[in-house]
Every structure is written in C-alpha cells, then in structure tokens.
Amino acid sequence: MRSPDPTPPTPTPPATPPPVPTPAPEPAAPTGLPLAPTGGPDMNRLVGTHDLLLVTLDTLRHDVAAELAEQGRIPHLARHLPGGRWEERHAPGSFTYASHQAIFAGFLPTPAAPGPHPRLFAARFAGSETTADGTYVYDTPDLVSGLAKDGYHTVCIGGVGFFNRQGPLGSVLPGLFHEAHWEKEFGVTSPTSFEAQVTRAEDVVRALPADRRLFLFVNVAALHQPNWFHLPGATREDGDTRATHAAALEYVDRHIGRLFAAMSSRRPCFAVVCSDHGTAYGDDGYTGHRIGHPAVWTVPYAHFLLPHRAADTTADNTNTPGTAAR
Numbered sequence: 001m002r003s004p005d006p007t008p009p010t011p012t013p014p015a016t017p018p019p020v021p022t023p024a025p026e027p028a029a030p031t032g033l034p035l036a037p038t039g040g041p042d043m044n045r046l047v048g049t050h051d052l053l054l055v056t057l058d059t060l061r062h063d064v065a066a067e068l069a070e071q072g073r074i075p076h077l078a079r080h081l082p083g084g085r086w087e088e089r090h091a092p093g094s095f096t097y098a099s100h101q102a103i104f105a106g107f108l109p110t111p112a113a114p115g116p117h118p119r120l121f122a123a124r125f126a127g128s129e130t131t132a133d134g135t136y137v138y139d140t141p142d143l144v145s146g147l148a149k150d151g152y153h154t155v156c157i158g159g160v161g162f163f164n165r166q167g168p169l170g171s172v173l174p175g176l177f178h179e180a181h182w183e184k185e186f187g188v189t190s191p192t193s194f195e196a197q198v199t200r201a202e203d204v205v206r207a208l209p210a211d212r213r214l215f216l217f218v219n220v221a222a223l224h225q226p227n228w229f230h231l232p233g234a235t236r237e238d239g240d241t242r243a244t245h246a247a248a249l250e251y252v253d254r255h256i257g258r259l260f261a262a263m264s265s266r267r268p269c270f271a272v273v274c275s276d277h278g279t280a281y282g283d284d285g286y287t288g289h290r291i292g293h294p295a296v297w298t299v300p301y302a303h304f305l306l307p308h309r310a311a312d313t314t315a316d317n318t319n320t321p322g323t324a325a326r
C-alpha cells in the first residue's frame, strides 16, 4: 500500500465495496471438494481442516485396476472414483523406494497427458512450474514433516519391505513419521495383510485425541508378489499372474470400506489412493518392476473427499463380510 495521495483522483471509497465482477464463484465440485481456480483441489482449504489419507496400493497395474472398475469387481473403491474410473498416471519411480521418496517429496504420480500439471503438495522451491494456487506449499524437505509442522499427527502403516523397520534402509521411509507400524502380518507373504493393516488403522484413529488432525499413510502389500493365494483355487506352483494380481485387488476392495469409515469418523477426510508403480507378468518378456516398461510406469490414481460420518459399531457395513483368509 502507498501512503495517501494528497490529490486522489477518485476520493470517495464507498462504505461497502462495489460488486467485483471478476472472481468467479468458487467452483463447486460434484464431489464436494473445494477447487482452486486451476480446477484441481484447493489444498490450502483442505490442509488444516481435514484429516488426510494417502494409500499406495503397492505394485497395482493401471490396466488391471481399470478393468476391475469397469467390470464392477471393486465396488467399494469404484464408488469413490470420480466417474467410477481410475485416472491414468505415470509413476514417479519404477520401484517402491524411489517412488515413495518422490511421493513424500510432493511428487505424486503425474497425469498421463501433456502438462504442466499443478501439484497438490510441494516444498517451497524457486522456479517450480507445477506449484499453483491450490498447491499446499511447505518449508520442510518433505510433505510428512511439512504437515507435522502444521499440526498434523503423522502415522505410517507399512506393508512391503521398505517399510519393515528391520534395518537402516527399511527405516528411512517410516522414519519420516511420528508413529510407524509394521508387523509380519502386514507384509507381502500374509494372505490377510490388508485386514490387519486396517485394524491397526482403526486403533490409531481411536487412540488419537479428537481435536488432533491426522495424516495417515498406508502402504498396501497385498498386490505385491507373492499374491497367488488371493485367487481361489490357485496354488503356489501356479505362481503369480495377472489374474492373481486382480484377485488381490478384489481382496483389498472387500476391506477398504473399513479404512474409509475410520478415517472419516472424526472429520471430513481428503484421500489419495494410487499405485507407486506397476509390475510386469511376462509382458514383452519382462517380469517384475524396477524397469522402464509401460506396465510399470502406468499407474492408477484417484483423489476424493470422504465426508464426515460419525463412527458407529457397524463401520464395516460397506464391506462384504467373511471371505478373507485364503
């Protein structure tokens, strides 16, 4: 502001400002998400007022996720996906460690179309071309400590080995959080890994004072090899296939309603659900990940709002009961 001009050309500011035509009314998304002028979620109106959930469905391929959504095989996830469809994105890394380091640095999977694409979260970084109006900008090296600085309690529930806290490398990513959980039953060899992770998430939510905001990160191990045990009738000798990968996603879908219910029991929750990278099942002769192949770098992504709904003792009523342990 300048100091007052002794001869102002328009001297009489009205008591109430005149109507300003330009700023458009805040766009109202059908999903209830507050939107930034760029059209994406306005993270500056979500951070501080909402609980936050980040779920990485480790190793989930985009093509398998898209097929299952289309075929009605993952109803509990699909009801939250905008238009019932996964967004196709490119992974920021080809394996768990690289991808999660990037994700926690604010680089979620990138929309699979020419950009630039504004980011939801970004460290303050001179010249960043993907930091926009709706971007939540923090002054720490990573999103987790940025949210912690702004009052969030940060919790990691790990799945694959990079979260197992059993050695220095397996402690790096969990070490970003206030609180980190890993048990063998959360890991890749457990046929009930996701149910166990969700139960721990429910415990975490229950233990937290109501006024404390929560950032919960869950790395889901169920999709990662080995996953043959999720397909009824499959055997170890049959091995992991695209079909057992799909069955693992159906397994996750049967239980994810409980996670969403827990995370929306305290206040509304902004959720990001995505994969960190895909994996190859013999595509072009390749098996596995940490390679540059479309089956690896193409991943499913979604973000959405979970409206606040009070916790009740039938919180898992959006799930089909029963069919868990195989």
Ligand SMILES: [Zn+2]
Pocket (backbone or CB within 6 Å): 058, 059, 095, 096, 097, 160, 276, 277
């Ligand atoms: Zn991974």
